[in-house]
Amino acid sequence: MSMMEHLDHFAPLAARYDGFILDLWGVIHDGVTPYPGAVDCLAQLKRLGKRTVLLSNAPRRAHVAQAAMRGMGIADDLYTGILTSGEATHRMLSNRLDPFFARLGTKIYHLGPDRDRNVFETLPLTVVDSPMDADFVLNTGPDDLGSTTDLESWEDVLKACLAAKLPMVCANPDLEVIRGGRRLICAGLLTQRYEELGGTARWIGKPDPSVYDPVIELLSVPKPRILAVGDALRTDIAGATAVGLASCWILGGIHAEELGSDPAVIDAAAATAGLSPIACLPAFVW
Numbered sequence: 001m002s003m004m005e006h007l008d009h010f011a012p013l014a015a016r017y018d019g020f021i022l023d024l025w026g027v028i029h030d031g032v033t034p035y036p037g038a039v040d041c042l043a044q045l046k047r048l049g050k051r052t053v054l055l056s057n058a059p060r061r062a063h064v065a066q067a068a069m070r071g072m073g074i075a076d077d078l079y080t081g082i083l084t085s086g087e088a089t090h091r092m093l094s095n096r097l098d099p100f101f102a103r104l105g106t107k108i109y110h111l112g113p114d115r116d117r118n119v120f121e122t123l124p125l126t127v128v129d130s131p132m133d134a135d136f137v138l139n140t141g142p143d144d145l146g147s148t149t150d151l152e153s154w155e156d157v158l159k160a161c162l163a164a165k166l167p168m169v170c171a172n173p174d175l176e177v178i179r180g181g182r183r184l185i186c187a188g189l190l191t192q193r194y195e196e197l198g199g200t201a202r203w204i205g206k207p208d209p210s211v212y213d214p215v216i217e218l219l220s221v222p223k224p225r226i227l228a229v230g231d232a233l234r235t236d237i238a239g240a241t242a243v244g245l246a247s248c249w250i251l252g253g254i255h256a257e258e259l260g261s262d263p264a265v266i267d268a269a270a271a272t273a274g275l276s277p278i279a280c281l282p283a284f285v286w
Contacts, residue, residue: 004249004266004267004270004276004277004278004279004280005278005279005280006263006266006279006280007279007280007281008281008282008285009281009285009286010041010248010281010284010285010286011044011286013227013248013278013279014044014045014048014050016227017050017225017226017227017246018050018051018221018225018226019050019051019052019053019219019220019221019225019226019227020045020050020051020052020053020219020226020227020228020229021052021053021055021212021215021219021226021227021228021229021240021245022042022052022053022054022055022079022228022229022230022284023054023055023056023206023228023229023230023231023232023235023236023250024054024055024056024058024065024069025056025057025058025174025177026177026178026230026231026232026250026252027229027230027231027250027284028042028054028069028074028284029069029072029074030178030179030180030181031177031178031179031180032072032179032180033072033180034072034073034074035252035283035284036283036285037283037284037285037286038283038284038285039073039074039078040285040286041284041285041286042074042078042079043078044286046077046078046079051080051219051220051221052078052079052080052081053079053080053081053082053083053215053218053219054079054081054082054083055082055083055084055206055211055212055215055228056082056083056084056085057084057085057172057173057174057186057188057205057206057235058084058085058086058172059084059085059086059089059112059116059119059140059141059171059172059187060084060086060115060116060118060119060140061084061086061087061090061118061119062082062083062084062086062087064086064118065082065084065086066082080218080219081215081218081219083211083214083215083218084205085171085172085173085204085205085206085211086116086118086119086140086171086172088204088205088211088214089119089120089138089169089171089204090119090120090123092204093119093120093123093125093138093169094123100167100202101169101202103167104135104136104167104169105135105136106124106125106126106135107125107126107128107133107134107135107136108120108125108126108127108128108134108135108136108137108138109127109128109129109130109131109133109134109136109137109138109161109166110127110137110138110140111137111138111139111140111141111143111157111161111187111190112138112139112140112141112142112143112171112187113140113141113142113143113144114143114144116140116141116171119138119140119171120138130160131157131160131161131163131164131166132160132163132164134164134166135166136166136167136168136169137161137166137167137168137169138168138169138171139168139169139170139171139172139187139190139191139194139201140171140172140187141172141185141186141187141190142154142184142185142186142190148184148185149182149183149184149185150185151185151189151190151193154190154193155193158190158193158194158197158199159197161194161199162194162197162198162199166199167199167200167201167202168191168194168199168200168201168202169201169202169204170187170188170190170191170201170202170203170204170205171187171204171205172186172187172188172205173187173188173191173203173204173205173206173207173208173235174186174187174188174205174232174235175188175189175192175234176189178256188203191203205235206230206235206236206238206239207234207235207236207238207239207242208239209239209242209243211239212239212240212243212245216243223244223245224246226245226246227245227246227247227248227278228240228245228246228247228248229247229248229250229284230247230248230249230250231249231250231251231252233249233269233270233273233275234273236249237249237270237273237275237277238273238275241275241276246277246278247275247277247278248277248278248279248280248281249270249277249279249280249281250280250281250282250283250284251266251280251281251282251283252282252283261282266280
């Protein structure tokens with residue numbers, strides 16, 4: 001295991017790399033507002049001519065995520081590119097090149113809020129109201145009508161999808177997220193439960209290696225010169241590791257409560273996960 005550097009600022013890392021894959025939720029913003037210093041950090045990287053691609057497990061199209069960021073005061077010109085798991089899902093539902101997607105059929109049951117319908121609504125699919133009428137289920141997370149904190153309340157819907165033998169597409173592999181200080185469950189947790197019940201699912205987004213190919217292409221920087229930055233060990237750090245990229249772990253996101261600021265606890269958490277990010281930082285600040 002290589003030693004993880006415990007840093008307070010991102011600037012020393014910026015000098016060592018030319019391209020950066022940045023997680024969005026947990027690094028740049030918390031779903032409501034940008035983290036203090038994060039926008040400045042993007043601006044500093046831009047000033048140095050560094051290339052940055054935002055890679056998010058958000059279950060919505062890239063242009064929708066961009067519009068939300070604009071609303072938070074994060075300008076489009078602060079980064080080189082953006083890819084969301086919703087965008088990747090949209091592409092795969094559209095081109096059907098992947099064997100799993102090729103077999104899906106066209107009748108879709110959407111498990112998720114209306115605001116995520118942009119992932120599929122321009123595609124030649126028929127939306128149905130009941131799992132029994134569907135060919136597959138697209139899971140973008142708990143919808144606004146049900147609980148966003150209680151997994152058990154989704155059991156009936158998952159069992160209905162299972163009874164209909166629906167393959168599930170998971171458009172957000174995150175298990176949970178912190179939004180404006182509250183811990184909410186995500187599509188990944190529902191998918192995990194669906195698989196436990198015996199359902200078939202395909203996860204789109206980090207840590208799946210295939211989601212990194214278009215990002216590395218967008219960066220057009222040699223792999224040893226790329227650093228991935230994220231707050232979640234399971235998705236951001238594991239995903240980067242799987243494709244042979246160096247990673248930096250931001251501690252202020254999903255793991256903040258359990259970690260605190262004790263370096264020994266932080267090192268042990270990474271080691272237990274079998275991961276060795278090159279550095280960790282309390283937050284994405286210059």
